[in-house]
Amino acid sequence: DVKVTQSSRYLVKRTGEKVFLECVQDMDHENMFWYRQDPGLGLRLIYFSYDVKMKEKGDIPEGYSVSREKKERFSLILESASTNQTSMYLCASRDPGRGAFFGQGTRLTVV
Amino acid sequence: AQSVTQLDSHVSVSEGTPVLLRCNYSSSYSPSLFWYVQHPNKGLQLLLKYTSAATLVKGINGFEAEFKKSETSFHLTKPSAHMSDAAEYFCVVSNAGGSSYGKLTFGQGTILTVHP
Structure with a gap:
């Protein structure tokens, strides 16, 4: 089975902190994604990556950056955390034409 | 550009009755379409997918x-x-x-409630 692993299930950070969310997949997928999930808004795409060192902005990239130095790992970075970034963050990986596999999510609270 | 609209934010049915969750999409190219389910405090699970083969797609459950x-x-x-x-x-x-290409765009979600 494909496994997508997010490093933390729950995180609490202070406003202004730099936050790293890590995601690792074990199926050699080319595409990886970061979404945030908020009630009533569904999942909104923050960033995605086609391949190593390749990244593209999604629908809501402001306040975020990403890093993909190795194919299996895709990191989401909050440069300076703010309270409006409190959310559930979901990482996914897939091959084009197939459904995506999701991690269990990281619930981030910024205080 | 691509987008998807789920027409109902909440659907409530009785156990044993049919379920209909509505979805409309827009896409500039031949789309792939998926349905995912998320149970409370669980991750997202793929129910079914359409990728230009048969138009009627059967999924799990x-x-x-x-x-x-x-x-x-x-x-x-x-x-x-x-x-x-x-x-x-x-x-x-x-x-x-x-x-x-390859980007997944999600609808806003439909919460399904099933009454006994």
Whole structure:
């Protein structure tokens, strides 16, 4: 089975902190994604990556950056955390034409 | 550009009655379409997918969806609801080409409630 692993299930950070969310997949997928999930808004795409060192902005990239130095790992970075970034963050990986596999999510609270 | 609209934010049915969750999409290229389910405090699970083969797609747990290009719809159905079907359902579109190739766009979600 494909496994997508997010490093933390729950995180609490202070406003202004730099936050790293890590995601690792074990199926050699080319595409990886970061979404945030908020009630009533569904999942909104923050960033995605086609391949190593390749990244593209999604629908809501402001306040975020990403890093993909190795194919299996895709990191989401909050440069300076703010309270409006409190959310559930979901990482996914897939091959084009197939459904995506999701991690269990990281619930981030910024205080 | 691609987008997806789930027409109902909440659907409530009685156990044993049919389920219909509605989804309309827009896409500049031949789309792939998916339905995902998320149970409370659980991760997202793929229910079914359409990728330009048969227009009627069967998924897990008795769900199916029909791709209708003329109506730009991909509604999810199940003949008889079970209590365990209570969850949030997401319709998803992905383009086969263009600048958004491979990108998944999610609908806002439909919460399905099943009454005994």
